[in-house]
Amino acid sequence: MEIVGEVEESLKELRDCFKSGRTRSVKWRKTQITALLQLLHDKEDVIFEALRQDLGKHPVESYRDEVGVVIRSADNALSCVEKWMAPKKNHIPLLFFPGSGEVLSEPLGVVLIFSSWNIPVALSLDPLIGAISAGNVVVLKPSEHAPHCSSFLANTLPQYLDSKAIKVIEGGSDVCELLLQQKWDKIFYTGNPRVASIVMSAAANNLTPVTLELGGKCPAILDSLPSSSEFWMAAKRIAGGKWGTCCGQACIAIDYVLVEEKFASVLIDSLKKTIRKFFGDNPIESKVTARIVNKHQFKRLCNLLEEPQVRASIVHGGSVDEENMFIEPTILLDPPLNSQIMTEEIFGPLLPIITVNKIQESIEFINSRPKPLAIYAFTKDETFKRTILSETSSGSVTFNDTLIQFICDGLPFGGVGQSGIGRYHGKYSFETFSHEKAVMHRNLCLEIEPRYPPWNNFKMQFIRLAYKLNYFGLLLHMLGLKRYN
Structure with missing residues (x-):
C-alpha cells in the first residue's frame, strides 16, 4: 500500500x-x-x-x-x-x-x-x-x-x-x-x-x-567487396556491431549475417582475427567486454546453444562461465533456420552466419521474417542499395557501417511493425x-456566401469550382478573365 x-x-x-x-x-x-x-x-x-x-x-x-x-x-x-x-x-x-x-x-x-x-x-x-x-x-x-x-x-x-x-x-x-x-x-x-x-x-x-x-532480429548483409582491405573493414564493423556494445545485448546489435557461401570462410576467419584483436586470446580476462546482465538471461542464451544441431554449427567460441556471467563471442555457421537462435532475438554474443547462393536472396530471407529495427548492408553496388531500400521494410538502414545511426540526432530512431512504434x-x-496544434486565423471583413444555405445550383457550381481552383483563380473565372476547362 x-x-x-x-x-x-x-x-x-x-x-x-x-x-x-x-x-x-x-x-x-x-x-x-x-x-x-x-x-x-x-x-x-x-x-x-x-x-x-x-x-x-x-x-x-x-x-x-x-x-x-x-x-x-x-x-x-x-x-x-x-x-x-x-x-x-x-x-x-x-x-x-x-x-x-x-x-x-x-x-x-x-x-x-x-x-x-x-x-x-x-x-x-x-x-x-x-x-x-x-x-x-x-x-x-x-x-x-x-x-x-x-x-x-x-x-x-x-x-x-x-x-x-x-x-x-x-x-x-x-x-x-x-x-x-x-x-x-x-x-x-x-x-x-x-x-x-x-x-x-x-x-x-x-x-x-x-x-x-x-528490437528484433537485425540482419547484416555482406556483399562481395572489391578489395581485401574493404572486406576486412566490413568484418571489423560487423564484429563491433555484434560484440562491441554491451556484449551484444542491444536492440540494434547485429543478430545474424547473410553472406554468399563462397565468402563465408573468409568472413569467419576475419571475424576470429577481429575478436582476438578486440578481446585478446582469452576474452574473459580482457576486462573490456560487458557481461550478461543476470542469471535468467545467461540461462536463456545457454539454452539457445543446447540444441544438438545448433551446437554442431559453432565454428568459434561457445564457452561459458556462469560464475562471472560470461559467454565467449561465438560464431555459428548455418544453424537450423527453425531453431530458437534463428527465430528469437538473440540479445547476446552469439552470431549466426547464414549462407546464400546469391546475395540478392537476402532480400527474400529478410522479408520472410518480422520487420527488423535495423538493416546493415555492406555493399558498393548502388543498384543493390536501391533494391534493399525499396523492397525491404525496417526501422532504419545503414550502409557500410553499424550502430552509428543511433547517435545521429539528425535522423529519427525507431522501429516499424514488431520492432516498434514511433520515433525519437x-x-x-x-x-x-x-x-x-493547428491554428487558423480569419477576419470578419469578407465572406463567401455560397458556403451557407439555402442551397441552389449556383452554390453547387461555385463550391465545385472552389475546390478545384484556388481563390484567385476562382475570382478571375467569375470575372470572365479565365476560362475553366
Whole structure:
C-alpha cells in the first residue's frame, strides 16, 4: 500500500505542477537540461561504477554508449529548443483569403517513461530530454534489472532537476503494473515486444498514445567487396556491431549475417582475427567486454546453444562461465533456420552466419521474417542499395557501417511493425512528446456566401469550382478573365 500512496501523491503533484504552467517556459526547459548536463559532469565516475556493477561495462564503453550520448543529446536540445518551440507558419490556400495558419507545439502533459536495463542511463535520460524539451512533467521508471543505475537515477535526479515536475519511481513488475493502471498523457517504453503488448493494452484503456522502442532480429548483409582491405573493414564493423556494445545485448546489435557461401570462410576467419584483436586470446580476462546482465538471461542464451544441431554449427567460441556471467563471442555457421537462435532475438554474443547462393536472396530471407529495427548492408553496388531500400521494410538502414545511426540526432530512431512504434532523437524526441496544434486565423471583413444555405445550383457550381481552383483563380473565372476547362 505504501507504493500505491507514493504513486498517487506523485501524480497529484505532477498534475498540479503541469497545470501551473511552469514547465511551458523556455527558461524552465533550458534550466532543466543545463542541470542534467551538470549532473553528468559531476557524477561521471559514479555512473561508470554503477554501469560496471550492473553490466560489467568498461568506462570507455560507458562513455561512448551512455554518458556521451546523453551529453550530445542535451547539448543539441539546449541549442535548438527555442527553434523547436517557435510557431511554424503554414501555407494557406487563397480560397481562405484573408486568413493565415500556423502550427503550435504544446506539451502533452504527464508522461511515463519506462527505460531498459541494457543501456540503462542513456535509455532513461535521452527520452527524458525530449520530454523536458517539449515542456512535460515526467515519471521515469528505470529497469529493476540494472539496480545500481536505477538507484543512482532515483537518488541523484532530484538533487539536480525540478522534483515537482520530474520523478523517479523504482520497483519491479508490481510497480510497472500499478503505473500502467494510472491515466497518462503519453507512455514511452523501451524493451521487448512481449511487455510492449501489455503496455499498449493498458494504454488503450485511456486512449493514451504510446511510443514503443523495441528490437528484433537485425540482419547484416555482406556483399562481395572489391578489395581485401574493404572486406576486412566490413568484418571489423560487423564484429563491433555484434560484440562491441554491451556484449551484444542491444536492440540494434547485429543478430545474424547473410553472406554468399563462397565468402563465408573468409568472413569467419576475419571475424576470429577481429575478436582476438578486440578481446585478446582469452576474452574473459580482457576486462573490456560487458557481461550478461543476470542469471535468467545467461540461462536463456545457454539454452539457445543446447540444441544438438545448433551446437554442431559453432565454428568459434561457445564457452561459458556462469560464475562471472560470461559467454565467449561465438560464431555459428548455418544453424537450423527453425531453431530458437534463428527465430528469437538473440540479445547476446552469439552470431549466426547464414549462407546464400546469391546475395540478392537476402532480400527474400529478410522479408520472410518480422520487420527488423535495423538493416546493415555492406555493399558498393548502388543498384543493390536501391533494391534493399525499396523492397525491404525496417526501422532504419545503414550502409557500410553499424550502430552509428543511433547517435545521429539528425535522423529519427525507431522501429516499424514488431520492432516498434514511433520515433525519437533530436527534434524527433521533441515532436514525440508534443502535440502539434493547428491554428487558423480569419477576419470578419469578407465572406463567401455560397458556403451557407439555402442551397441552389449556383452554390453547387461555385463550391465545385472552389475546390478545384484556388481563390484567385476562382475570382478571375467569375470575372470572365479565365476560362475553366
